[in-house]
Amino acid sequence: MGFFEIRNLRKSFDTVSVINDFSMELVELTLCCLVGPNGAGKTTTIDLITGRQKPTSGTIMFIEEDITGFDEHQIARRGIGRKFQVPAVFRDMTVRQNLEVAFTRTTNPLKNIFRFREPGFAGKLDEILTLTGLGPRLNVEAGILSHGETQWLEIGMVLMQNPRLLLLDEPVAGMTESEIEKTVGILNDLKKTNTLMVVEHDMSFVRRIADVVVVMHMGSLLAKGTIKDIEADRRVREVYLGEEA
Amino acid sequence: MNLFHNVRAQWLAYAVFFIVLALVPLFVGDDVFLLNQLSMYGVYAMLALGISLCWGFGGILNLGQGIPFGLGAYGMAMTMQMQTQDEYNPMPPFMLNNSLTELPWFWVPFGNTTVGIILSIAIPALFCAIFGWTMFRARVSGPFFAIMTLAMLSAIGTLFLGMQPYTNGANGLSPPRSLQLGELTVDPYSPGSYWVVFGLLLIATVIAKLMTLSRSGLVARSIRNDAERVRFLGYNVAAYETMIYTVSGIFAAVAGACMVVLSQYVSPDQFDPTFSLMMVVWAGIGGRMSLLAAMLGAFLIQGGQSYLGDELDATWYLFLGTFFILVVRFLPKGLVGLVESGLGRIRIGSKRNDGDSAASEVSLNPQPGA
Ligand SMILES: Nc1ncnc2c1ncn2[C@@H]1O[C@H](COP(=O)(O)OP(=O)(O)O)[C@@H](O)[C@H]1O
Protein backbone atom coordinates (compact mmCIF):
# COMPACT_ATOMS: atom_id res chain seq x y z
CA MET A 1 0.00 0.00 0.00
CA GLY A 2 1.12 3.50 -0.79
CA PHE A 3 2.00 6.39 1.43
CA PHE A 4 -0.21 8.86 -0.39
CA GLU A 5 -2.47 8.28 -3.32
CA ILE A 6 -5.10 10.20 -5.27
CA ARG A 7 -7.53 8.13 -7.33
CA ASN A 8 -9.85 9.42 -10.05
CA LEU A 9 -10.29 12.82 -8.46
CA ARG A 10 -12.94 15.10 -9.91
CA LYS A 11 -14.08 18.55 -8.91
CA SER A 12 -16.63 20.79 -10.59
CA PHE A 13 -17.68 24.28 -9.63
CA ASP A 14 -21.28 24.54 -10.80
CA THR A 15 -20.97 23.31 -14.35
CA VAL A 16 -17.28 24.00 -14.80
CA SER A 17 -15.19 20.92 -14.35
CA VAL A 18 -11.82 21.90 -12.91
CA ILE A 19 -10.26 18.54 -11.96
CA ASN A 20 -10.95 15.68 -14.38
CA ASP A 21 -10.14 12.16 -13.35
CA PHE A 22 -6.78 13.06 -11.85
CA SER A 23 -4.74 10.30 -10.22
CA MET A 24 -1.27 10.32 -8.74
CA GLU A 25 0.74 8.88 -5.89
CA LEU A 26 3.68 9.89 -3.77
CA VAL A 27 6.53 7.73 -2.59
CA GLU A 28 7.61 8.35 0.98
CA LEU A 29 10.70 10.55 1.46
CA THR A 30 10.70 11.93 -2.05
CA LEU A 31 9.96 15.34 -3.45
CA CYS A 32 7.37 15.59 -6.18
CA CYS A 33 6.92 18.75 -8.20
CA LEU A 34 3.45 19.46 -9.48
CA VAL A 35 3.78 21.66 -12.55
CA GLY A 36 1.41 22.96 -15.17
CA PRO A 37 0.26 26.21 -16.73
CA ASN A 38 -1.82 28.73 -14.80
CA GLY A 39 -5.33 27.47 -14.21
CA ALA A 40 -4.32 23.83 -14.63
CA GLY A 41 -5.85 23.00 -11.26
CA LYS A 42 -2.76 22.68 -9.06
CA THR A 43 -4.03 24.84 -6.22
CA THR A 44 -7.45 23.22 -6.46
CA THR A 45 -5.79 19.81 -6.09
CA ILE A 46 -4.11 20.99 -2.90
CA ASP A 47 -7.42 22.43 -1.70
CA LEU A 48 -9.00 19.02 -2.23
CA ILE A 49 -6.21 17.17 -0.42
CA THR A 50 -6.29 19.50 2.59
CA GLY A 51 -10.08 19.63 2.89
CA ARG A 52 -10.57 23.23 1.87
CA GLN A 53 -12.72 21.95 -0.97
CA LYS A 54 -14.67 18.70 -1.06
CA PRO A 55 -14.16 16.52 -4.16
CA THR A 56 -17.09 15.83 -6.46
CA SER A 57 -15.83 12.25 -6.68
CA GLY A 58 -12.67 10.22 -6.25
CA THR A 59 -10.63 9.18 -3.23
CA ILE A 60 -7.60 10.48 -1.41
CA MET A 61 -5.65 7.95 0.64
CA PHE A 62 -3.01 8.90 3.22
CA ILE A 63 -1.14 6.21 5.12
CA GLU A 64 -3.75 3.49 4.60
CA GLU A 65 -6.60 5.81 5.45
CA ASP A 66 -9.29 7.30 3.24
CA ILE A 67 -9.22 11.00 4.13
CA THR A 68 -11.60 12.12 1.37
CA GLY A 69 -14.09 14.66 2.68
CA PHE A 70 -12.45 15.09 6.09
CA ASP A 71 -12.41 18.54 7.69
CA GLU A 72 -9.30 20.71 7.38
CA HIS A 73 -8.21 20.22 10.98
CA GLN A 74 -8.63 16.46 10.84
CA ILE A 75 -6.41 16.25 7.78
CA ALA A 76 -3.84 18.59 9.30
CA ARG A 77 -3.73 16.46 12.46
CA ARG A 78 -2.98 13.37 10.42
CA GLY A 79 0.23 15.04 9.33
CA ILE A 80 -0.43 17.00 6.17
CA GLY A 81 0.88 20.56 6.35
CA ARG A 82 0.21 23.22 3.77
CA LYS A 83 1.71 26.49 2.61
CA PHE A 84 -0.66 28.70 0.66
CA GLN A 85 0.06 30.24 -2.73
CA VAL A 86 -0.61 33.71 -1.38
CA PRO A 87 1.34 33.49 1.89
CA ALA A 88 -1.12 33.25 4.76
CA VAL A 89 0.41 34.21 8.10
CA PHE A 90 -1.18 35.93 11.10
CA ARG A 91 -0.25 39.47 10.23
CA ASP A 92 -1.17 41.10 13.55
CA MET A 93 0.92 38.63 15.54
CA THR A 94 4.67 38.50 15.98
CA VAL A 95 6.84 36.01 14.13
CA ARG A 96 7.32 34.16 17.39
CA GLN A 97 3.58 33.94 18.05
CA ASN A 98 2.99 32.71 14.51
CA LEU A 99 5.47 29.89 15.05
CA GLU A 100 4.12 29.20 18.53
CA VAL A 101 0.56 28.74 17.37
CA ALA A 102 1.77 26.46 14.58
CA PHE A 103 3.46 24.19 17.13
CA THR A 104 0.42 21.98 17.43
CA ARG A 105 1.24 19.16 19.81
CA THR A 106 -1.99 19.84 21.70
CA THR A 107 -5.00 21.01 19.74
CA ASN A 108 -7.76 20.27 22.25
CA PRO A 109 -9.33 23.58 23.38
CA LEU A 110 -10.08 22.37 26.90
CA LYS A 111 -6.51 21.22 27.44
CA ASN A 112 -5.18 24.48 26.06
CA ILE A 113 -7.22 26.70 28.42
CA PHE A 114 -4.65 26.54 31.19
CA ARG A 115 -1.62 25.52 29.18
CA PHE A 116 1.00 28.20 28.99
CA ARG A 117 4.08 26.43 27.72
CA GLU A 118 4.35 23.65 25.23
CA PRO A 119 7.19 21.32 26.13
CA GLY A 120 9.69 21.01 23.30
CA PHE A 121 8.76 24.34 21.74
CA ALA A 122 12.02 26.13 22.53
CA GLY A 123 14.10 23.44 20.87
CA LYS A 124 11.91 23.30 17.80
CA LEU A 125 11.91 27.09 17.56
CA ASP A 126 15.72 27.17 17.54
CA GLU A 127 15.76 24.57 14.81
CA ILE A 128 13.30 26.48 12.63
CA LEU A 129 15.05 29.80 13.20
CA THR A 130 18.38 28.35 12.18
CA LEU A 131 16.75 26.94 9.06
CA THR A 132 14.87 30.07 8.03
CA GLY A 133 17.15 32.73 9.47
CA LEU A 134 14.19 34.57 10.98
CA GLY A 135 15.90 34.89 14.37
CA PRO A 136 16.46 38.67 14.24
CA ARG A 137 12.81 39.20 13.25
CA LEU A 138 11.36 37.12 16.08
CA ASN A 139 9.50 39.92 17.85
CA VAL A 140 8.39 41.77 14.76
CA GLU A 141 4.77 41.74 13.60
CA ALA A 142 4.38 39.37 10.68
CA GLY A 143 2.52 42.02 8.70
CA ILE A 144 5.66 44.07 8.16
CA LEU A 145 7.89 41.26 6.88
CA SER A 146 9.18 41.38 3.31
CA HIS A 147 7.61 39.05 0.78
CA GLY A 148 10.48 36.59 0.95
CA GLU A 149 10.47 36.60 4.75
CA THR A 150 6.74 35.99 4.77
CA GLN A 151 7.24 32.94 2.56
CA TRP A 152 9.90 31.75 4.97
CA LEU A 153 7.69 32.28 7.95
CA GLU A 154 4.93 30.23 6.42
CA ILE A 155 7.34 27.44 5.54
CA GLY A 156 8.57 27.62 9.12
CA MET A 157 5.00 27.36 10.39
CA VAL A 158 4.40 24.27 8.29
CA LEU A 159 7.58 22.72 9.67
CA MET A 160 6.51 23.58 13.23
CA GLN A 161 3.52 21.32 12.69
CA ASN A 162 5.93 18.42 12.18
CA PRO A 163 4.00 17.10 9.18
CA ARG A 164 4.78 13.87 7.39
CA LEU A 165 3.64 15.35 4.11
CA LEU A 166 4.28 18.96 3.14
CA LEU A 167 2.32 20.64 0.39
CA LEU A 168 3.99 23.83 -0.72
CA ASP A 169 2.11 26.00 -3.20
CA GLU A 170 4.63 28.17 -5.09
CA PRO A 171 7.07 28.57 -2.18
CA VAL A 172 9.62 30.67 -4.06
CA ALA A 173 7.26 33.14 -5.73
CA GLY A 174 8.63 36.63 -5.09
CA MET A 175 11.93 35.41 -3.66
CA THR A 176 15.29 36.79 -4.73
CA GLU A 177 17.83 34.51 -6.42
CA SER A 178 19.81 34.03 -3.20
CA GLU A 179 16.64 33.27 -1.25
CA ILE A 180 15.70 30.68 -3.87
CA GLU A 181 19.16 29.18 -3.51
CA LYS A 182 18.60 28.79 0.22
CA THR A 183 15.16 27.24 -0.31
CA VAL A 184 16.65 24.65 -2.64
CA GLY A 185 19.07 23.66 0.10
CA ILE A 186 16.35 23.34 2.69
CA LEU A 187 13.98 21.38 0.50
CA ASN A 188 16.73 18.94 -0.38
CA ASP A 189 17.42 18.53 3.34
CA LEU A 190 13.77 18.01 4.18
CA LYS A 191 13.54 15.14 1.72
CA LYS A 192 15.55 13.05 4.16
CA THR A 193 12.83 13.19 6.80
CA ASN A 194 9.64 14.27 5.03
CA THR A 195 7.62 13.72 1.92
CA LEU A 196 7.00 16.85 -0.12
CA MET A 197 4.82 18.01 -2.95
CA VAL A 198 5.84 21.36 -4.37
CA VAL A 199 3.79 23.34 -6.86
CA GLU A 200 6.01 25.39 -9.11
CA HIS A 201 6.28 26.42 -12.72
CA ASP A 202 9.80 27.73 -12.74
CA MET A 203 11.52 24.77 -14.44
CA SER A 204 15.03 25.77 -13.37
CA PHE A 205 13.90 25.56 -9.74
CA VAL A 206 12.10 22.27 -10.38
CA ARG A 207 15.25 20.81 -11.93
CA ARG A 208 17.19 21.40 -8.73
CA ILE A 209 14.77 19.79 -6.29
CA ALA A 210 12.47 17.28 -7.97
CA ASP A 211 12.73 13.50 -7.73
CA VAL A 212 9.53 13.15 -9.69
CA VAL A 213 7.60 15.64 -11.77
CA VAL A 214 3.86 15.47 -12.35
CA VAL A 215 2.47 17.67 -15.10
CA MET A 216 -1.15 18.78 -14.92
CA HIS A 217 -3.08 20.24 -17.78
CA MET A 218 -6.72 21.31 -17.66
CA GLY A 219 -7.33 19.27 -14.53
CA SER A 220 -5.85 16.01 -15.80
CA LEU A 221 -2.55 14.22 -15.59
CA LEU A 222 -0.53 15.04 -18.69
CA ALA A 223 2.77 13.37 -17.89
CA LYS A 224 4.74 11.93 -15.03
CA GLY A 225 8.39 11.03 -14.72
CA THR A 226 11.84 12.30 -13.92
CA ILE A 227 12.74 15.82 -14.92
CA LYS A 228 14.63 14.45 -17.97
CA ASP A 229 11.60 12.49 -19.21
CA ILE A 230 9.38 15.50 -18.74
CA GLU A 231 11.63 17.94 -20.53
CA ALA A 232 11.86 15.53 -23.44
CA ASP A 233 8.11 14.99 -23.59
CA ARG A 234 6.59 16.50 -26.72
CA ARG A 235 3.09 17.05 -25.27
CA VAL A 236 4.49 18.87 -22.27
CA ARG A 237 6.49 21.18 -24.52
CA GLU A 238 3.40 21.91 -26.57
CA VAL A 239 1.38 22.81 -23.50
CA TYR A 240 4.09 25.07 -22.17
CA LEU A 241 5.06 26.55 -25.50
CA GLY A 242 1.43 26.99 -26.43
CA GLU A 243 0.87 29.06 -23.29
CA GLU A 244 4.09 30.99 -23.12
CA ALA A 245 7.72 30.04 -22.91
CA MET B 1 7.39 48.62 25.34
CA ASN B 2 4.03 50.06 26.36
CA LEU B 3 3.28 49.53 30.04
CA PHE B 4 -0.32 48.86 29.00
CA HIS B 5 0.78 45.57 27.43
CA ASN B 6 2.93 44.51 30.33
CA VAL B 7 1.35 41.41 31.82
CA ARG B 8 2.65 42.13 35.33
CA ALA B 9 1.29 45.66 35.20
CA GLN B 10 -2.04 44.24 34.06
CA TRP B 11 -2.21 41.84 37.02
CA LEU B 12 -1.34 44.75 39.28
CA ALA B 13 -4.20 46.80 37.84
CA TYR B 14 -6.58 43.90 38.50
CA ALA B 15 -5.28 43.60 42.06
CA VAL B 16 -5.85 47.30 42.75
CA PHE B 17 -9.31 47.10 41.20
CA PHE B 18 -10.37 44.21 43.43
CA ILE B 19 -8.78 45.60 46.59
CA VAL B 20 -10.67 48.86 46.13
CA LEU B 21 -13.89 46.96 45.50
CA ALA B 22 -13.35 44.79 48.58
CA LEU B 23 -13.01 47.88 50.78
CA VAL B 24 -16.24 49.49 49.57
CA PRO B 25 -18.59 47.96 52.21
CA LEU B 26 -16.43 49.44 54.98
CA PHE B 27 -17.27 52.92 53.73
CA VAL B 28 -20.93 52.41 52.95
CA GLY B 29 -21.84 52.08 56.60
CA ASP B 30 -25.48 51.48 57.51
CA ASP B 31 -27.03 52.19 54.15
CA VAL B 32 -27.89 48.57 53.37
CA PHE B 33 -29.97 49.50 50.33
CA LEU B 34 -27.01 51.25 48.79
CA LEU B 35 -24.86 48.22 49.58
CA ASN B 36 -27.38 45.95 47.88
CA GLN B 37 -27.33 48.24 44.85
CA LEU B 38 -23.54 48.20 44.77
CA SER B 39 -23.55 44.39 44.96
CA MET B 40 -25.64 44.49 41.81
CA TYR B 41 -22.71 46.21 40.08
CA GLY B 42 -20.80 42.98 40.58
CA VAL B 43 -23.49 41.33 38.48
CA TYR B 44 -23.08 43.93 35.74
CA ALA B 45 -19.32 43.55 35.83
CA MET B 46 -19.64 39.79 35.52
CA LEU B 47 -21.82 40.26 32.44
CA ALA B 48 -19.37 42.74 30.93
CA LEU B 49 -16.54 40.30 31.62
CA GLY B 50 -18.39 37.61 29.66
CA ILE B 51 -18.95 39.96 26.73
CA SER B 52 -15.32 41.04 26.73
CA LEU B 53 -14.22 37.40 26.70
CA CYS B 54 -16.61 36.46 23.91
CA TRP B 55 -16.47 39.55 21.71
CA GLY B 56 -13.12 41.16 22.44
CA PHE B 57 -11.04 38.05 22.96
CA GLY B 58 -12.99 35.49 20.92
CA GLY B 59 -14.12 37.88 18.19
CA ILE B 60 -17.66 36.56 18.57
CA LEU B 61 -20.24 39.36 18.75
CA ASN B 62 -22.97 38.03 20.98
CA LEU B 63 -26.21 39.98 21.31
CA GLY B 64 -27.96 37.20 23.19
CA GLN B 65 -26.04 37.12 26.45
CA GLY B 66 -29.44 37.54 28.12
CA ILE B 67 -30.10 33.86 27.38
CA PRO B 68 -27.63 32.31 29.84
CA PHE B 69 -28.20 35.27 32.17
CA GLY B 70 -31.95 34.72 32.23
CA LEU B 71 -31.70 30.94 32.43
CA GLY B 72 -29.31 31.23 35.37
CA ALA B 73 -31.65 33.73 37.03
CA TYR B 74 -34.72 31.54 36.58
CA GLY B 75 -32.82 28.52 37.89
CA MET B 76 -31.89 30.34 41.07
CA ALA B 77 -35.38 31.81 41.46
CA MET B 78 -36.93 28.36 41.12
CA THR B 79 -34.49 26.99 43.71
CA MET B 80 -35.34 29.79 46.16
CA GLN B 81 -39.05 29.44 45.47
CA MET B 82 -38.92 25.70 46.21
CA GLN B 83 -37.14 26.38 49.49
CA THR B 84 -40.37 27.97 50.72
CA GLN B 85 -42.53 25.01 49.71
CA ASP B 86 -43.01 21.97 51.93
CA GLU B 87 -44.90 18.67 51.84
CA TYR B 88 -48.19 20.34 52.74
CA ASN B 89 -47.62 23.07 50.21
CA PRO B 90 -45.61 21.40 47.48
CA MET B 91 -46.53 23.89 44.75
CA PRO B 92 -45.82 27.61 44.37
CA PRO B 93 -49.07 29.62 44.76
CA PHE B 94 -49.11 30.93 41.18
CA MET B 95 -49.38 27.39 39.87
CA LEU B 96 -52.50 26.81 41.93
CA ASN B 97 -53.95 30.04 40.55
CA ASN B 98 -53.25 28.65 37.10
CA SER B 99 -55.06 25.44 38.15
CA LEU B 100 -52.11 23.09 37.91
CA THR B 101 -52.69 20.01 40.04
CA GLU B 102 -49.16 18.74 40.24
CA LEU B 103 -45.66 20.22 40.34
CA PRO B 104 -44.31 20.15 36.74
CA TRP B 105 -41.51 17.59 36.31
CA PHE B 106 -38.88 20.17 35.46
CA TRP B 107 -39.53 22.00 38.72
CA VAL B 108 -38.94 18.88 40.82
CA PRO B 109 -35.09 18.86 40.80
CA PHE B 110 -35.08 22.46 42.06
CA GLY B 111 -36.56 21.15 45.32
CA ASN B 112 -33.03 20.20 46.27
CA THR B 113 -30.99 23.37 46.81
CA THR B 114 -27.63 21.91 45.73
CA VAL B 115 -29.10 20.36 42.60
CA GLY B 116 -31.01 23.56 41.89
CA ILE B 117 -27.92 25.76 42.08
CA ILE B 118 -25.92 23.34 39.93
CA LEU B 119 -28.72 23.30 37.35
CA SER B 120 -28.86 27.12 37.33
CA ILE B 121 -25.38 27.07 35.85
CA ALA B 122 -25.39 23.72 34.03
CA ILE B 123 -28.53 24.34 31.96
CA PRO B 124 -27.32 27.66 30.46
CA ALA B 125 -23.86 26.13 29.94
CA LEU B 126 -25.37 23.20 28.10
CA PHE B 127 -27.54 25.53 26.06
CA CYS B 128 -24.49 27.57 24.99
CA ALA B 129 -22.48 24.46 24.19
CA ILE B 130 -25.21 23.00 21.98
CA PHE B 131 -26.32 26.24 20.34
CA GLY B 132 -22.71 27.40 19.86
CA TRP B 133 -21.55 24.09 18.44
CA THR B 134 -24.49 23.95 16.02
CA MET B 135 -23.79 27.46 14.76
CA PHE B 136 -19.99 27.35 14.68
CA ARG B 137 -19.91 23.89 13.10
CA ALA B 138 -21.95 25.35 10.26
CA ARG B 139 -19.43 28.22 10.18
CA VAL B 140 -21.99 30.82 11.07
CA SER B 141 -19.96 33.78 12.23
CA GLY B 142 -19.76 37.55 12.50
CA PRO B 143 -23.00 39.47 12.07
CA PHE B 144 -24.88 36.28 11.16
CA PHE B 145 -24.08 34.73 14.51
CA ALA B 146 -25.03 37.96 16.28
CA ILE B 147 -28.43 37.92 14.58
CA MET B 148 -28.97 34.27 15.47
CA THR B 149 -28.28 34.97 19.15
CA LEU B 150 -30.69 37.88 19.07
CA ALA B 151 -33.40 35.76 17.45
CA MET B 152 -32.84 33.00 19.98
CA LEU B 153 -33.04 35.50 22.82
CA SER B 154 -36.41 36.79 21.64
CA ALA B 155 -37.69 33.26 21.18
CA ILE B 156 -36.71 32.18 24.69
CA GLY B 157 -38.09 35.41 26.19
CA THR B 158 -41.41 34.78 24.46
CA LEU B 159 -41.42 31.20 25.69
CA PHE B 160 -40.96 32.23 29.33
CA LEU B 161 -43.58 34.92 28.94
CA GLY B 162 -46.07 32.53 27.36
CA MET B 163 -45.72 29.60 29.77
CA GLN B 164 -47.82 31.34 32.42
CA PRO B 165 -48.68 28.21 34.48
CA TYR B 166 -45.04 27.17 34.72
CA THR B 167 -43.17 30.47 34.92
CA ASN B 168 -45.85 32.89 36.13
CA GLY B 169 -45.53 34.73 32.81
CA ALA B 170 -44.95 38.46 32.88
CA ASN B 171 -45.20 38.59 36.68
CA GLY B 172 -42.10 36.48 37.02
CA LEU B 173 -41.03 34.77 40.19
CA SER B 174 -40.48 36.52 43.49
CA PRO B 175 -39.39 33.98 46.09
CA PRO B 176 -40.67 35.19 49.47
CA ARG B 177 -37.53 34.30 51.42
CA SER B 178 -33.79 34.88 51.03
CA LEU B 179 -31.62 32.02 49.85
CA GLN B 180 -30.93 29.42 52.55
CA LEU B 181 -27.66 27.55 52.40
CA GLY B 182 -27.95 24.88 55.06
CA GLU B 183 -28.33 26.77 58.32
CA LEU B 184 -27.19 30.00 56.75
CA THR B 185 -29.53 32.68 55.43
CA VAL B 186 -27.93 34.72 52.69
CA ASP B 187 -28.94 38.27 53.54
CA PRO B 188 -28.87 40.22 50.28
CA TYR B 189 -28.38 43.45 52.22
CA SER B 190 -25.25 42.35 54.02
CA PRO B 191 -21.57 42.97 53.28
CA GLY B 192 -21.22 39.17 53.12
CA SER B 193 -23.38 38.99 50.00
CA TYR B 194 -21.44 41.84 48.48
CA TRP B 195 -18.16 40.03 49.08
CA VAL B 196 -19.50 36.76 47.73
CA VAL B 197 -20.63 38.44 44.49
CA PHE B 198 -17.33 40.23 44.02
CA GLY B 199 -15.44 37.09 45.11
CA LEU B 200 -17.14 35.22 42.29
CA LEU B 201 -16.26 38.10 39.98
CA LEU B 202 -12.63 37.81 41.07
CA ILE B 203 -12.59 34.08 40.32
CA ALA B 204 -14.20 34.64 36.92
CA THR B 205 -11.75 37.44 36.12
CA VAL B 206 -8.74 35.30 36.97
CA ILE B 207 -10.09 32.43 34.85
CA ALA B 208 -10.76 34.78 31.93
CA LYS B 209 -7.38 36.45 32.22
CA LEU B 210 -5.55 33.13 32.35
CA MET B 211 -7.49 32.00 29.30
CA THR B 212 -6.31 35.02 27.34
CA LEU B 213 -2.71 34.36 28.36
CA SER B 214 -2.75 30.62 27.68
CA ARG B 215 -2.30 28.70 24.46
CA SER B 216 -6.03 28.84 23.88
CA GLY B 217 -5.66 32.62 24.02
CA LEU B 218 -3.03 32.44 21.33
CA VAL B 219 -5.27 30.26 19.19
CA ALA B 220 -8.21 32.62 19.76
CA ARG B 221 -6.05 35.50 18.62
CA SER B 222 -5.10 33.63 15.48
CA ILE B 223 -8.76 32.89 14.85
CA ARG B 224 -9.54 36.61 15.08
CA ASN B 225 -6.71 37.24 12.65
CA ASP B 226 -7.59 34.60 10.07
CA ALA B 227 -9.97 31.82 11.12
CA GLU B 228 -9.59 29.97 7.83
CA ARG B 229 -5.83 29.63 8.18
CA VAL B 230 -6.05 28.25 11.73
CA ARG B 231 -7.91 25.15 10.57
CA PHE B 232 -4.94 24.06 8.45
CA LEU B 233 -2.78 23.98 11.55
CA GLY B 234 -5.01 21.27 12.99
CA TYR B 235 -7.16 23.31 15.36
CA ASN B 236 -10.88 22.76 15.33
CA VAL B 237 -12.00 26.38 15.12
CA ALA B 238 -15.63 25.56 15.92
CA ALA B 239 -14.55 23.84 19.14
CA TYR B 240 -12.55 26.89 20.23
CA GLU B 241 -15.40 29.24 19.43
CA THR B 242 -17.87 27.02 21.27
CA MET B 243 -15.61 26.87 24.30
CA ILE B 244 -15.20 30.63 24.50
CA TYR B 245 -18.90 31.24 23.93
CA THR B 246 -19.78 28.68 26.62
CA VAL B 247 -17.36 30.01 29.25
CA SER B 248 -18.72 33.48 28.60
CA GLY B 249 -22.24 32.06 28.98
CA ILE B 250 -21.32 30.44 32.30
CA PHE B 251 -20.22 33.84 33.60
CA ALA B 252 -23.57 35.27 32.54
CA ALA B 253 -25.40 32.41 34.24
CA VAL B 254 -23.53 33.03 37.49
CA ALA B 255 -24.40 36.72 37.14
CA GLY B 256 -28.07 35.80 36.68
CA ALA B 257 -28.07 33.57 39.75
CA CYS B 258 -26.38 36.29 41.84
CA MET B 259 -28.87 38.85 40.63
CA VAL B 260 -31.80 36.79 41.91
CA VAL B 261 -30.12 36.20 45.26
CA LEU B 262 -29.71 39.98 45.57
CA SER B 263 -33.11 41.05 44.26
CA GLN B 264 -35.32 38.02 45.03
CA TYR B 265 -37.01 38.61 41.72
CA VAL B 266 -36.85 37.43 38.12
CA SER B 267 -39.10 38.12 35.14
CA PRO B 268 -38.97 37.73 31.34
CA ASP B 269 -37.48 41.24 31.30
CA GLN B 270 -34.16 39.47 31.85
CA PHE B 271 -34.51 38.28 28.27
CA ASP B 272 -35.21 41.80 26.99
CA PRO B 273 -32.92 42.42 23.98
CA THR B 274 -32.32 45.99 25.20
CA PHE B 275 -30.51 44.65 28.24
CA SER B 276 -28.34 42.30 26.17
CA LEU B 277 -27.48 45.16 23.83
CA MET B 278 -26.62 47.24 26.87
CA MET B 279 -24.00 44.67 27.91
CA VAL B 280 -22.36 45.07 24.52
CA VAL B 281 -22.47 48.85 24.92
CA TRP B 282 -20.67 48.59 28.30
CA ALA B 283 -17.87 46.54 26.80
CA GLY B 284 -17.73 48.66 23.65
CA ILE B 285 -17.44 51.93 25.54
CA GLY B 286 -15.03 50.69 28.20
CA GLY B 287 -12.98 48.67 25.73
CA ARG B 288 -13.86 45.17 24.68
CA MET B 289 -10.23 44.09 24.21
CA SER B 290 -9.56 44.54 27.91
CA LEU B 291 -11.48 42.59 30.55
CA LEU B 292 -10.93 45.31 33.13
CA ALA B 293 -12.00 48.10 30.80
CA ALA B 294 -15.21 46.28 29.93
CA MET B 295 -16.05 45.96 33.64
CA LEU B 296 -15.29 49.63 34.24
CA GLY B 297 -17.48 50.43 31.23
CA ALA B 298 -20.34 48.63 32.98
CA PHE B 299 -19.78 50.66 36.15
CA LEU B 300 -19.64 53.89 34.18
CA ILE B 301 -22.76 53.33 32.10
CA GLN B 302 -24.87 51.72 34.82
CA GLY B 303 -23.74 54.40 37.25
CA GLY B 304 -24.69 57.06 34.75
CA GLN B 305 -28.00 55.36 34.15
CA SER B 306 -28.99 55.23 37.81
CA TYR B 307 -28.00 58.81 38.52
CA LEU B 308 -28.89 60.52 35.25
CA GLY B 309 -31.30 58.02 33.72
CA ASP B 310 -34.22 58.95 35.98
CA GLU B 311 -33.80 62.65 35.41
CA LEU B 312 -33.15 62.50 31.70
CA ASP B 313 -35.61 59.68 30.99
CA ALA B 314 -35.68 58.91 27.26
CA THR B 315 -33.02 61.52 26.60
CA TRP B 316 -30.61 59.24 28.46
CA TYR B 317 -30.81 56.63 25.72
CA LEU B 318 -30.35 59.28 23.08
CA PHE B 319 -27.29 60.51 24.94
CA LEU B 320 -25.95 56.98 25.45
CA GLY B 321 -26.51 56.04 21.80
CA THR B 322 -24.66 59.12 20.60
CA PHE B 323 -21.84 58.46 23.03
CA PHE B 324 -21.58 54.85 21.86
CA ILE B 325 -21.41 55.87 18.20
CA LEU B 326 -18.73 58.45 18.95
CA VAL B 327 -16.63 55.95 20.89
CA VAL B 328 -16.95 53.26 18.23
CA ARG B 329 -16.07 55.77 15.52
CA PHE B 330 -13.15 57.55 17.18
CA LEU B 331 -11.96 55.07 19.83
CA PRO B 332 -12.36 51.55 18.41
CA LYS B 333 -10.60 50.17 21.50
CA GLY B 334 -13.01 52.03 23.79
CA LEU B 335 -12.18 54.63 26.40
CA VAL B 336 -9.29 52.47 27.58
CA GLY B 337 -7.69 53.18 24.22
CA LEU B 338 -6.94 56.63 25.65
CA VAL B 339 -5.07 55.02 28.54
CA GLU B 340 -3.19 52.80 26.14
CA SER B 341 -1.99 55.66 23.97
CA GLY B 342 -1.26 57.73 27.08
CA LEU B 343 0.95 55.01 28.53
CA GLY B 344 2.48 54.52 25.10
CA ARG B 345 4.14 57.92 25.48
CA ILE B 346 5.95 56.76 28.62
CA ARG B 347 8.82 54.54 27.58
CA ILE B 348 9.91 51.83 29.93
CA GLY B 349 12.62 49.27 29.53
CA SER B 350 10.52 46.15 30.06
CA LYS B 351 10.53 43.59 27.31
CA ARG B 352 7.63 41.49 28.51
CA ASN B 353 4.88 41.71 26.05
CA ASP B 354 1.29 41.19 25.39
CA GLY B 355 -1.84 40.39 27.21
CA ASP B 356 -5.38 40.34 26.01
CA SER B 357 -5.33 43.90 24.87
CA ALA B 358 -2.65 44.04 22.26
CA ALA B 359 -4.47 42.83 19.19
CA SER B 360 -5.40 45.35 16.60
CA GLU B 361 -8.37 45.28 14.33
CA VAL B 362 -9.79 42.07 12.98
CA SER B 363 -9.86 41.83 9.24
CA LEU B 364 -13.42 41.33 8.14
CA ASN B 365 -12.87 38.89 5.32
CA PRO B 366 -9.71 36.88 5.69
CA GLN B 367 -8.87 34.76 2.68
CA PRO B 368 -5.73 32.70 2.65
CA GLY B 369 -4.40 31.29 -0.58
CA ALA B 370 -6.07 31.58 -3.92
N1 LIG C 1 -13.90 28.48 -6.17
C1 LIG C 1 -13.85 28.40 -7.54
N2 LIG C 1 -14.96 28.57 -8.27
C2 LIG C 1 -14.91 28.48 -9.62
N3 LIG C 1 -13.81 28.22 -10.31
C3 LIG C 1 -12.66 28.02 -9.64
C4 LIG C 1 -12.62 28.10 -8.21
N4 LIG C 1 -11.36 27.86 -7.80
C5 LIG C 1 -10.63 27.66 -8.93
N5 LIG C 1 -11.41 27.75 -10.03
C6 LIG C 1 -10.95 27.56 -11.41
O1 LIG C 1 -10.27 26.36 -11.47
C7 LIG C 1 -9.20 26.46 -12.38
C8 LIG C 1 -7.94 25.97 -11.73
O2 LIG C 1 -7.52 26.91 -10.78
P1 LIG C 1 -6.23 26.69 -9.86
O3 LIG C 1 -6.36 25.37 -9.20
O4 LIG C 1 -6.11 27.87 -9.00
O5 LIG C 1 -5.06 26.66 -10.93
P2 LIG C 1 -3.49 26.69 -10.72
O6 LIG C 1 -3.19 26.70 -9.26
O7 LIG C 1 -3.01 25.47 -11.39
O8 LIG C 1 -3.02 27.93 -11.40
C9 LIG C 1 -9.13 27.89 -12.85
O9 LIG C 1 -9.71 27.98 -14.14
C10 LIG C 1 -9.97 28.63 -11.84
O10 LIG C 1 -10.62 29.71 -12.44
Ligand SMILES: [Mg+2]
Ligand atom coordinates in the same frame (compact mmCIF):
# COMPACT_ATOMS: atom_id res chain seq x y z
MG1 LIG D 1 -2.24 28.09 -8.10
